[in-house]
Amino acid sequence: MNKVVDKLPKNMLGSEQLKKELNACVWSELIEPDAFEETWHAIMKRYGLANNDWFSSMFASRRFWVPAFFRDFPMSSLIKTTSLSESQNNFFKRYSKSRANLMKFYMNYNHALETQRSNSAKLEYYDSTKVPILRTELEIEKHASTIYSGSDYNAIQEVIVYACFSLSCATLGVSTNREIEVYNVKDKDSNSWTVTYSIGDDTYFCGCKKFERLDLLCSHIFCVLKYKFVKLIPEKLRGGRWLKSQFVKLIHGGFCDDQEIHLVVDKKKIAFKNLYALFIETTQSIEGNIDQINAFAAIMEEGKKQLLGEGVILSD
Ligand SMILES: [Zn+2]
Known part of the structure; x- marks a missing residue:
């Protein structure tokens, strides 16, 4: 899409309207392939681009790049119009060079992994020390705050x-039988979506497919959950990749079978959290100093010997 400006005939370069229409058509994750094709053809016709070679070849390879064709695939955040995908690109660019040999690739790969792990440890630390501010009275929001990690909870x-x-955002119509409940939900753009709940296996499905694509719940399913007075986010709708790690989850509290959320105050967990915070804080502040890193490692080694004795094999 960055190339559009280079490929447009000169007399159309100033057409903001064309760029806007093209962007809306290409970057919509909410339309099916046939709707994309219809809109694309209409734009090409309207702007006299139907015989343009570049646009024709891009259309011919649409299955490989247009998000409408990836609606059923779990894509995490790889295809997204927001800064998320840019940061993914950035990450890969930083750690790869087109002419790197295998050795260099291997070293860069390790470096990239280490950076990810270190970032993850930092985020986990922030997550364990931050208490989210709730914006509704709903139990389901409280529940979400205990299971999702920082920025994903915000989303x-x-x-x-x-x-x-x-x-x-309203649940317009419901039809039920013994096996499924079908809800009709309208969103802010007046699109209406069908949310289906299968009673037998306790699963929800929404026509927008956001959950299948990003592992994140859409507002349409939430509309239905609210309508049904559901208090906890159903297990199958939690999505693995955005959840707090087991460690952080324990600190923020648990919930019981009676569908009420209780904050668990556990001295052992709090002490462990403080220890973890101390470790992260210390490692972060000595990060750039090899002498301090060695000294800290020696202190820890010594502490380990004192606590556990020599030759003790740690187990969980
Ligand atoms: Zn949806």
Whole structure:
């Protein structure tokens, strides 16, 4: 899409309207392939680009790059119009060179992994020390705050708030039988979506397929959960990759079978959290100093010997 400007005939370069229409058509994750094709052809016709070689070849290879064709694939954040995909690109660019030999690739690969692990440890530390601010009275939001990690909780919170307070998000119609419940949900752009709940296996499915694609719940399913007075996010809708790690989850509290959320105050866990915070804080502040790193490692080694004696094999 960055190349569009180079490929457009000169007399069309100034057409902001064309760029806007093209972007809206290409970057919509919410339309099916045939709707994409229809809109694309209409744009090409309207702007006299139907015989343009470059646009024709891009259309011919649409299956490989247009998000509408990836609606059923779990894509995490690889295809997204937001800065998330840019940061993914950035990450790969930083750690790869086109002419690197195998050795260099291997070293860069290790470096990239180490950086990811270190970032993950930092985020986990922030997550363990931050208490999220709730914006609704709903139990389901409280529950979300105990299971999702930092920025992903914010994303889910936006969806919950939208589903709860937006007048345009409404559950319009319900039809049920013994096996499935079908809900008709309208969103802010007046699109209507069908959310299906299979009673037998306790699963929800929404036509927008956001959950299948990103592992994140959409506002349409939340509308239905609210409508059904569901208090906890159903297990199958939690999505693995955005959850707090087991360690952080324990600190923020648990919930019991009676569908009420209780904050668990556990001295052992708090002490462990403080120890972990101390470790992360210390390692972060000595990061750039090899002498201090060696000294800290020696202190820890010594401490380990004192606590556990020599030759003790750690187990969990
Ligand atoms: Zn949806």
